[in-house]
Amino acid sequence: MMSTAPVLDVQGLTVRLPAGADRRHAVENISFAVKPGEIVCMVGESGSGKSVTAHAIMGLLPREVSAIAGRVLLDGEDLMKKSPAALRRLRGDRMAMIFQEPMTALNPVMRVGEQIAEVLAIHSDRDEKARRGRVLDIIAAVQLPEPARLIDLYPHQLSGGQRQRIMIAAALVLDPDLLIADEPTTALDVTTQAQILRLIRALQQRRNTGVLFITHDFGVVAEIADRVVVMQEGRVVEEGAAASVLRAPRDDYTRMLIRAVPSLTPPARPPVTAAPVVLATKAMSKTFTVGGWFAGRHEVAAVKSVDLSVRRGETLGVVGESGSGKTTVARCIARLIAPSDGAILIEDTDVARLGTRALRPHRKRVQVVFQDPYRSLNPRRTVGEAIVEGPVNFGAPRPAAFARAQELMRLVGLAPDALGRFPHQFSGGQRQRICIARALAMEPEILIADEAVSALDVSVQAQVLALIDDVRRRFDLAVLFITHDLRVAAQICHRIAVMHRGEVVEEGPTVQVFGAPAHPYTRALFDAAPGKNFSFGVEQQTPPSS
Numbered sequence: 001m002m003s004t005a006p007v008l009d010v011q012g013l014t015v016r017l018p019a020g021a022d023r024r025h026a027v028e029n030i031s032f033a034v035k036p037g038e039i040v041c042m043v044g045e046s047g048s049g050k051s052v053t054a055h056a057i058m059g060l061l062p063r064e065v066s067a068i069a070g071r072v073l074l075d076g077e078d079l080m081k082k083s084p085a086a087l088r089r090l091r092g093d094r095m096a097m098i099f100q101e102p103m104t105a106l107n108p109v110m111r112v113g114e115q116i117a118e119v120l121a122i123h124s125d126r127d128e129k130a131r132r133g134r135v136l137d138i139i140a141a142v143q144l145p146e147p148a149r150l151i152d153l154y155p156h157q158l159s160g161g162q163r164q165r166i167m168i169a170a171a172l173v174l175d176p177d178l179l180i181a182d183e184p185t186t187a188l189d190v191t192t193q194a195q196i197l198r199l200i201r202a203l204q205q206r207r208n209t210g211v212l213f214i215t216h217d218f219g220v221v222a223e224i225a226d227r228v229v230v231m232q233e234g235r236v237v238e239e240g241a242a243a244s245v246l247r248a249p250r251d252d253y254t255r256m257l258i259r260a261v262p263s264l265t266p267p268a269r270p271p272v273t274a275a276p277v278v279l280a281t282k283a284m285s286k287t288f289t290v291g292g293w294f295a296g297r298h299e300v301a302a303v304k305s306v307d308l309s310v311r312r313g314e315t316l317g318v319v320g321e322s323g324s325g326k327t328t329v330a331r332c333i334a335r336l337i338a339p340s341d342g343a344i345l346i347e348d349t350d351v352a353r354l355g356t357r358a359l360r361p362h363r364k365r366v367q368v369v370f371q372d373p374y375r376s377l378n379p380r381r382t383v384g385e386a387i388v389e390g391p392v393n394f395g396a397p398r399p400a401a402f403a404r405a406q407e408l409m410r411l412v413g414l415a416p417d418a419l420g421r422f423p424h425q426f427s428g429g430q431r432q433r434i435c436i437a438r439a440l441a442m443e444p445e446i447l448i449a450d451e452a453v454s455a456l457d458v459s460v461q462a463q464v465l466a467l468i469d470d471v472r473r474r475f476d477l478a479v480l481f482i483t484h485d486l487r488v489a490a491q492i493c494h495r496i497a498v499m500h501r502g503e504v505v506e507e508g509p510t511v512q513v514f515g516a517p518a519h520p521y522t523r524a525l526f527d528a529a530p531g532k533n534f535s536f537g538v539e540q541q542t543p544p545s546s
Contacts, residue, residue, distance in 0.1 A: 006033035006073075007177045007210035008057065013070035015049075015056050015234075026052040026065060027234045034178065034210040039201070041213045041221045041242070043257065044231035045457040046428060050214045053231075054180045057212075058097055059087035075177055093123040096171035100183035102163035106155040113139075113151025116170045123174055138169045142199055160322055161192035168199065175207050182214045186455060189321040189484040194528035197224050216457045218261045219487065222246055222531030230254045246536055258536050260462040262487035264529060266510045269494050272314035276347075278478040279333065279366075279446050280309040284342035284352070286328050302328040304502040305342065308480075310446070315472060315479040317493030317510065319486065319525065325502040326482045330448050333480065334366050335359055346446065364394055367439035369468075371451035373431035377423040384419030387438045394442070401441070408437040411474075412467060429460035433467065440471060447472070448480045453488060465492050486529050490514055498522045 010033065015026040027049040034040045042050050056067050059079060072079040074095060079087065091097075099105040107115055113135050120131045132151075139147040142165040155163055164184060171179055181200065185193040201224055204211050215221060221228060225242035230251065238251040249255045286303040303325045310316045318326045332339045335351055344352040351362050370376045377386050387408065388401035396404075406416035412433040423431055432452060439447060449468060453461045469492055472479050483489050489496060489510070496513040498506040498521065506519040517523045526532065 004035065005076075007036050007075055008034040008212065009071075009073040009076075010053070010057070011071045011073070013053070013056060013072060014068055015052055015061065016066055016068045018064040022047075023233065025234050027056070027231075029070070030231070030234075030236045031070075032229045032236060032239060034212050036177070036210050037205065037208040038226045039204065039211040039213055039224050040227045040229060041215060041225035042229045042231060043215060043218070043221060045216070045257075045459055047233070048231040049234040050231055051182055052234075054097065054182050054212065054214055057178075057180065058091060058095065059084070060097075089123070092119045092171075092176070093174050094176050095178040095180070096174075096176040098164075098167050098171050098179070098181040098184045100186055102160070102167045103155060105167060106163060108155055111152050111154060112158070112166045116151075116166070116173055119170055119173050134173060135169075138173045139166075141172075141203065142166075142169045143195070144169075159192075161188055161196065164188065164192075164196055165199070168196070168203070172203055172207070172209075176209065178210050178212070179204065180212045180214070183216070184213075185215070185220060186217070190486060190525055190530070191321055191528040193220070193530060197530065200224070217530065218246070218258060218458060218536070219529065219531030219534075222534035222536075230257070246534065257458055260458040261536060262458075262462070262465070262485075262491045264487055264490055264514070264526075264532060266490040266493075266514050268511065271509055272311045272494055275312040275314065275476075277309050278312050278347060279480070280343075280345040281306055281329070281333065282343040282345065283307065284329070284332060284339050284344060286325075286332055286337070287340045301502055303332065303339070306499075306502075306504055308497055308504065308507075310478040310480055312445075312478055313472065313476045314495070315469070315481050315493045317481045317483060317489040317496045318499060319483060319489050319496060320499035321484070321525075323501075324499040326484075326499055327450055328502075329499070330368065330450050330480060330482055333446075334368050334448055335363070336368075364390065364442040365444055366446045366448065367442050367444040368448045368450060369432070369435050369439055369452045371454055373428065373435045374423060376435050377431060379423055382420050382422055383426070383434045386423075386434070387419070387441050390438070390442045404441060405437070408440055409434075411440070411471070412437045413463075427460075429456055429464060432456065432464050436464075436467060436471065440475065443475075444477065446478045446480065448482070450482045451484070452481075454483065454485060461488070468492065486514075486525065498525070 011031050013030050014028050017026050044050050055061050057072050067080060116135045117131045120126055120134060135151060136147045139150060144150055144162060144165050185196050228242050228245040229236055230238040232253045238245060238254045249258055283305045284303060285305055288300045288302055289297055306329055320326050331337045333344055339352050343350045346362060346365055351359060384405055387405040391401040392398055405419055409416045414430060414433055453464050456464060481493055493510050496510050497504050500521045506513060506522045517526060
């Protein structure tokens with residue numbers, strides 16, 4: 001029987017921000033609890049205080065941010081009164097955390113088995129043989145294949161889903177009472193995400209662990225949450241059983257968040273059939289040679305004979321798991337890499353084999369909006385310089401380029417006088433708007449959005465999706481939209497191409513593919529979509545059909 005005493009009890013926690021921040025407190029007088037064997041999902045937009053709360057609980061706040069009031073009780077012990085040394089003894093032993101990006105959380109120069117064993121070496125008196133045995137057991141428990149071989153690999157030798165499982169293994173190796181998961185599935189495709197969610201739920205139930213699960217994905221909330229805590233600007237605005245919060249939200253902010261969740265039901269978009277084809281690939285393939293001096297070299301076929309076409313004013317969605325070849329297709333079309341075989345036709349020009357000089361005039365015809373806008377922008381240059389750089393390089397006078405940049409800032413919903421600011425002075429959603437403005441500055445015919453909204457909150461995501469759809473109609477662009485989020489694809493795409501192991505296994509109008517998927521792999525993708533069978537309590541986001 002589940003204990004009624006909470007494993008985590010946060011009472012009146014307030015965390016102060018340094019002088020000059022946009023508000024005085026990161027979190028202010030928040031209270032909530034997590035019971036053993038319970039999953040509490042904490043949701044809210046970026047800046048709402050979710051991650052600060054997690055770091056305050058773990059004692060991992062940066063030096064300039066401090067908890068100034070409240071209590072954080074772990075099994076009745078107040079963590080706020082613990083010394084740094086005492087907190088280090090608790091972390092990994094009685095409380096553990098799974099971070100959002102395992103590639104940065106894991107040490108790149110240590111084998112993954114050593115990183116899990118390090119937790120045991122610090123927090124237990126097991127000898128080396130016993131530590132190895134426990135590491136093999138926990139790797140098997142998180143359903144990774146060949147544990148004896150895998151423990152000797154480095155993080156870069158694993159897939160994203162495998163790295164996340166290693167993080168889960170390290171967090172659970174000592175059976176902690178409390179597990180904090182901070183956006184652990186955000187960057188994963190739907191099938192891997194479904195596996196990770198099932199794994200966390202199964203391990204949590206087996207060990208009766210209390211879980212605080214931080215996410216902006218309401219599909220995930222619907223899938224695994226027992227209770228939900230909604231945060232806005234550092235305060236808890238709603239809390240309750242998951243079914244109650246998702247089906248009958250009381251707070252206007254919660255209703256806004258849920259309304260912004262894209263529906264899995266596509267709107268009735270009329271097909272684009274009369275417009276000319278702007279982009280077409282013909283039997284396009286890409287093969288990479290991997291290996292080196294100390295490992296046998298072999299070829300990997302990332303893309304196999306792909307035929308795609310996009311008409312002017314049309315959005316084609318390319319969906320599939322990580323490693324399916326989606327991004328490789330985009331990089332070939334943008335000629336960031338050269339295809340190994342086949343043709344890439346931009347109107348009547350095959351750009352697949354063009355050299356650097358001949359390709360240059362065609363560069364401006366295809367522009368890309370990448371997943372991470374912060375990495376896409378030079379942190380040392382103003383956003384104005386970033387937007388005008390392309391046009392100036394192609395001969396546009398700087399005054400005219402800056403005048404155009406001001407127009408584009410207005411178009412993407414930002415103030416023109418912000419052109420003199422730097423990327424770090426904007427939010428994630430604003431930076432993505434700037435990247436869209438930069439792409440439009442080149443007056444392209446084809447816009448490629450490569451996971452352009454996957455890292456954004458649902459409310460900001462809805463705004464950026466509406467913006468992409470608006471600029472498609474306004475400039476009559478052909479849009480290639482790459483995503484692992486089926487909800488997003490349903491709402492913005494006229495047609496869908498499903499990729500699996502480098503091949504297009506199904507293609508057709510979005511309504512048709514979502515309504516009656518023909519290929520077993522497509523059906524498996526839909527089956528894995530989190531919250532697919534859940535009925536939310538307010539009308540979900542549906543962009544205008546056109």
